[in-house]
Amino acid sequence: MPLINLIIRNLFRHKLRTILTVLGIAIAILAFGLIRTVIAMWYSGIEASSPNRLITRNAISLIFPLPIAYRSAITAVPGVSEVSYAQWFGGIYIDEKHSQFPQIAVDGSTWFKVLPENRISDSQLAAFLRERNAAIVGVQLARRFGWKVGDVIRMRSMIYSGDWDFAIRGIYTGAKKTTDETIFFFRWEYLEEKVRQLEPWRAGHVGWYVVKITDPDRAAAVGQAIDARFKNSLAETRTETEQSFMQGFISMSDAILIALRIISIVIIGVILMVLSNTMAMTARERLSEYAVLKTLGFRTRHLIGLIAGESLLIAMAGGLIGISLIGPTVLGFGTVMARTVGAIFPIIGVSLATRTLSLLMALSVGLAAAIFPAWRTVTIEIAKGLRRIG
Amino acid sequence: MSDALIEIKDVSKSYRRDHLEIPVLRDISLSVSEGEYLALMGPSGSGKTTLLNLIAGIDRPDRGTIRIAGVEIGLMGESELARWRSRHVGFIFQLYNLIPVLTALENVELPLMLTSLSQKERREHAELALRVVGLSDRMGHYPRQLSGGQEQRVAIARAIVTDPTILVADEPTGDLDKVSAEEILDLLGQLNTDFAKTIVMVTHDPRAAERARLVRQLDKGTLI
Numbered sequence: 001m002p003l004i005n006l007i008i009r010n011l012f013r014h015k016l017r018t019i020l021t022v023l024g025i026a027i028a029i030l031a032f033g034l035i036r037t038v039i040a041m042w043y044s045g046i047e048a049s050s051p052n053r054l055i056t057r058n059a060i061s062l063i064f065p066l067p068i069a070y071r072s073a074i075t076a077v078p079g080v081s082e083v084s085y086a087q088w089f090g091g092i093y094i095d096e097k098h099s100q101f102p103q104i105a106v107d108g109s110t111w112f113k114v115l116p117e118n119r120i121s122d123s124q125l126a127a128f129l130r131e132r133n134a135a136i137v138g139v140q141l142a143r144r145f146g147w148k149v150g151d152v153i154r155m156r157s158m159i160y161s162g163d164w165d166f167a168i169r170g171i172y173t174g175a176k177k178t179t180d181e182t183i184f185f186f187r188w189e190y191l192e193e194k195v196r197q198l199e200p201w202r203a204g205h206v207g208w209y210v211v212k213i214t215d216p217d218r219a220a221a222v223g224q225a226i227d228a229r230f231k232n233s234l235a236e237t238r239t240e241t242e243q244s245f246m247q248g249f250i251s252m253s254d255a256i257l258i259a260l261r262i263i264s265i266v267i268i269g270v271i272l273m274v275l276s277n278t279m280a281m282t283a284r285e286r287l288s289e290y291a292v293l294k295t296l297g298f299r300t301r302h303l304i305g306l307i308a309g310e311s312l313l314i315a316m317a318g319g320l321i322g323i324s325l326i327g328p329t330v331l332g333f334g335t336v337m338a339r340t341v342g343a344i345f346p347i348i349g350v351s352l353a354t355r356t357l358s359l360l361m362a363l364s365v366g367l368a369a370a371i372f373p374a375w376r377t378v379t380i381e382i383a384k385g386l387r388r389i390g
Numbered sequence: 391m392s393d394a395l396i397e398i399k400d401v402s403k404s405y406r407r408d409h410l411e412i413p414v415l416r417d418i419s420l421s422v423s424e425g426e427y428l429a430l431m432g433p434s435g436s437g438k439t440t441l442l443n444l445i446a447g448i449d450r451p452d453r454g455t456i457r458i459a460g461v462e463i464g465l466m467g468e469s470e471l472a473r474w475r476s477r478h479v480g481f482i483f484q485l486y487n488l489i490p491v492l493t494a495l496e497n498v499e500l501p502l503m504l505t506s507l508s509q510k511e512r513r514e515h516a517e518l519a520l521r522v523v524g525l526s527d528r529m530g531h532y533p534r535q536l537s538g539g540q541e542q543r544v545a546i547a548r549a550i551v552t553d554p555t556i557l558v559a560d561e562p563t564g565d566l567d568k569v570s571a572e573e574i575l576d577l578l579g580q581l582n583t584d585f586a587k588t589i590v591m592v593t594h595d596p597r598a599a600e601r602a603r604l605v606r607q608l609d610k611g612t613l614i
């Protein structure tokens with residue numbers, strides 16, 4: 001009868017207590033994993049960024065546009081292999097509640113070359129380029145609204161006036177897990193055409209340029225060369241790597257992310273208290289038994305093994321249940337978010353790092369919760385422990 | 391050097407309660423020969439259990455020396471003392487103190503976990519010990535499925551399974567009915583006579599003390 005048998009049988013002495021503690025840990029680990037996943041989703045844009053792309057935008061702010069004429073000047077900078085451009089549309093589809101997905105007017109001829117992680121078939125790309133009001137949508141977005149190729153949808157815009165009809169001519173998929181599959185791309189030419197008709201003073205501008213470079217090691221030098229071209233112009237530029245550009249977005253949400261991180265640590269603290277309480281109660285109830293074991297000659301390491309083993313098993317069981325629930329919960333969370341506030345988090349998935357961190361947290365809690373009861377058990381005199389009988 | 395198995399010399403022990411120091415044993419000296427059956431009697435608070443604990447190496451004297459089979463146990467460190475207890479002392483408690491989640495056989499096997507015996511050998515030794523105490527038909531029973539007398543038999547089997555140098559029993563019949571108490575006393579007597587086990591028993595019960603070959607009285611921490 002190895003000691004592990006005694007540990008397992010001890011686990012089931014107070015079934016209800018053990019089950020409730022395991023469930024408590026499972027829920028806490030689930031909450032911890034969910035928060036870490038949300039944080040990871042926030043950063044997924046950075047992971048998806050490419051080292052051989054630069055973003056050139058207006059030096060004052062992203063909300064100020066850049067002249068379309070800059071394109072040829074940027075293309076001429078040594079080290080630049082391709083230049084594409086894009087513009088926010090700020091579209092409203094059905095109502096604002098349904099509109100939380102990005103709509104971007106892009107240069108159809110270059111966009112999918114510069115961003116090849118958005119995979120589209122040649123025939124769909126050709127159809128996109130043939131028709132001025134054509135659109136290509138991400139597979140997740142198409143799934144969300146039940147769109148298919150050939151559908152025509154109407155939008156309004158918070159930035160531009162008028163109604164906008166788009167014909168879906170393609171559905172792209174992500175080449176990587178981190179690729180955003182919720183974007184609505186349409187042709188910049190369509191935007192430009194309507195702007196020229198309705199608001200001509202706004203024509204001839206783009207939101208930002210996406211610059212493909214030949215050597216990622218020269219990114220800083222190429223960026224400086226681009227910005228130098230437009231120094232002292234009416235629209236000075238700021239060029240940075242795609243990763244810095246994405247980080248700039250995320251830094252706007254820093255306070256929320258820090259709060260989420262603190263909450264995740266607090267959750268771990270709460271489960272530590274719950275398990276510590278259970279283990280302390282357990283050890284107190286069994287103090288006389290541990291004294292008997294000491295009398296029989298069991299040593300400190302045996303007693304620590306019994307208490308820490310039990311605590312670790314409870315923590316591991318709770319941890320594994322919690323981790324197994326993170327995936328479905330994240331999926332459900334993503335669906336609910338998409339239905340209510342829109343696809344804020346395009347990448348729905350639990351990373352191995354989050355699962356591993358959650359398990360490590362559970363095991364750390366298991367070990368930490370055993371410290372006080374083990375210390376108490378080990379240090380109490382046998383005679384005092386035996387007196388607690390009856 | 392004496393040939394006594396247990397040799398206690400000028401042992402004193404006191405406990406501290408709040409700021410008060412309460413003397414429990416005062417300059418006790420006692421010798422117990424190998425194969426002896428000693429009953430320690432005395433009123434509550436006379437220091438019987440404390441003396442038993444000192445002999446069993448689960449407590450330490452403030453002053454004086456305790457030698458068991460020539461070894462001064464007061465000089466041992468905690469870990470060494472634990473090892474010594476596992477080899478040399480079989481302890482029988484008043485309330486049996488079996489582990490409730492283990493069967494009778496597993497409870498008896500418990501002290502053997504600290505030996506180098508294989509699982510099969512441990513099982514054989516435990517079965518033999520349970521046969522000696524007459525419980526070969528209760529091996530798979532849990533403590534809650536046994537009577538008080540049977541539980542104490544299991545406790546005795548656990549105490550003898552390592553073939554210890556001495557058996558110490560603290561009120562072994564204190565929680566039993568008359569019939570069960572007689573059976574336990576018969577068993578202890580048998581262990582002393584047939585297996586030459588040295589037994590030190592603490593008891594309030596004069597009928598239990600009668601079974602011992604030597605009876606010593608303690609009063610206010612002194613042997614009289």
